[in-house]
Amino acid sequence: MDALDLLLNRVSVTRLFDPAPDEAQLDLLFRAALRAPDHGQLRPWRFLVIQGAARERLGELFVESLKLSDPDCSEEALQKARKMPLRAPMLVVVVARLLSHPKVPESEQVLAAACAAHGLLLAAHAQGLGAVWRTGAFSYDEHVARGLELAAHERLLGFIYLGTPEEGRLRTPPTLEPRDFVSQWHGGV
Known part of the structure; x- marks a missing residue:
């Protein structure tokens, strides 16, 4: 697959x-994720793969969280x-590993981990796999984070759902015009 075709x-x-x-x-997928921009080369990400019966356990963790x-x-x-x-059939949990660094604030580390997740999504599409990045309340829930054994310096960024797309059911991306999102700045003059 051509790179621009993939991106578009x-x-x-x-x-x-x-x-x-x-x-x-x-x-x-993970090799592509590891190519994300990474100021300071901190590699502020990690991933958990969940499949098989572990998906059912994650569902029970969600239930516990909801009840709480x-x-x-x-x-x-x-x-x-x-x-x-x-x-x-498979989920990948995207985790930002936030490290103390004098030149790389936590916000940049979260952005790097998000870029790694995007690389994973692109690599899935390039291989004909289906993928969707889901967030929602469980992505920001302390009980879920503890259940997934995240450390205090880690932040759950979401769940990438992976599998085989339904035959012939890939939707066509909407046509967006760059001019609707891009403007020139002229130095405040």
């Missing part, structure tokens, strides 16, 4: 099926939380 046509794929990426595909935040939540909400990780 990658889309999030929400309907994901087996098979999950195999070991060789997963290796390429809303003890009166409905059974329907609990079931929805329980099923979230089952929407794809």
